[in-house]
Amino acid sequence: MNQHNADMEKDRAAMLRRMGLMLLLAVVGTAAQANEALATKSACMGCHQADKKVVGPSWKDVAAKYADGSKTAEQLASSIRQGSSGKWGAMPMPAQPALSDADALILSKWILGQR
Ligand code: HEC
Numbered sequence: 779m780n781q782h783n784a785d786m787e788k789d790r791a792a793m794l795r796r797m798g799l800m801l802l803l804a805v806v807g808t809a810a811q812a813n814e815a816l817a818t819k820s821a822c823m824g825c826h827q828a829d830k831k832v833v834g835p836s837w838k839d840v841a842a843k844y845a846d847g848s849k850t851a852e853q854l855a856s857s858i859r860q861g862s863s864g865k866w867g868a869m870p871m872p873a874q875p876a877l878s879d880a881d882a883l884i885l886s887k888w889i890l891g892q893r
Pocket residue numbers: 817820821822823824825826833834835840854857858862863864865866867868869870871872874877885886889
């Protein structure tokens with residue numbers, strides 16, 4: 779192997795390592811994006827934001843409130859589907875009957891993880 783080929787080998791190895799890392803980041807990023815997309819599709823983002831109170835509490839505030847385990851993901855999922863009132867302020871959250879149980883649970887786990 780001459781010097782030129784050896785350099786190309788090194789470049790290729792470095793490139794493969796970078797591609798591996800990018801793939802890993804893409805997979806991790808996709809899971810978060812899928813949840814974000816589900817929240818957007820389910821029209822949650824019109825009233826909620828990740829770290830700012832809008833009409834409803836921010837995801838971070840919800841996660842912080844139940845960080846002590848006082849509400850499980852299952853309980854939060856049912857409060858998302860059935861709507862909620864009196865926990866965060868005067869404004870009630872309407873029930874979300876179009877949201878499936880499965881999607882509600884995905885969203886509630888995602889929200890509880892936002893700290
Ligand atoms: C019309 C505005 C509106 C929409 C749309 C909306 N929310 Fe809410 N949400 C609120 C308000 C207001 C509250 C506070 C209710 C209260 O004080 O109990 C709230 C509360 C919550 C809570 C906290 C419930 C609890 O038990 O403490 C979660 C979690 C939540 N919303 C998730 C969602 C998700 C997920 C969606 C989309 C499927 C969604 N919200 C759509 C307005 C909204």
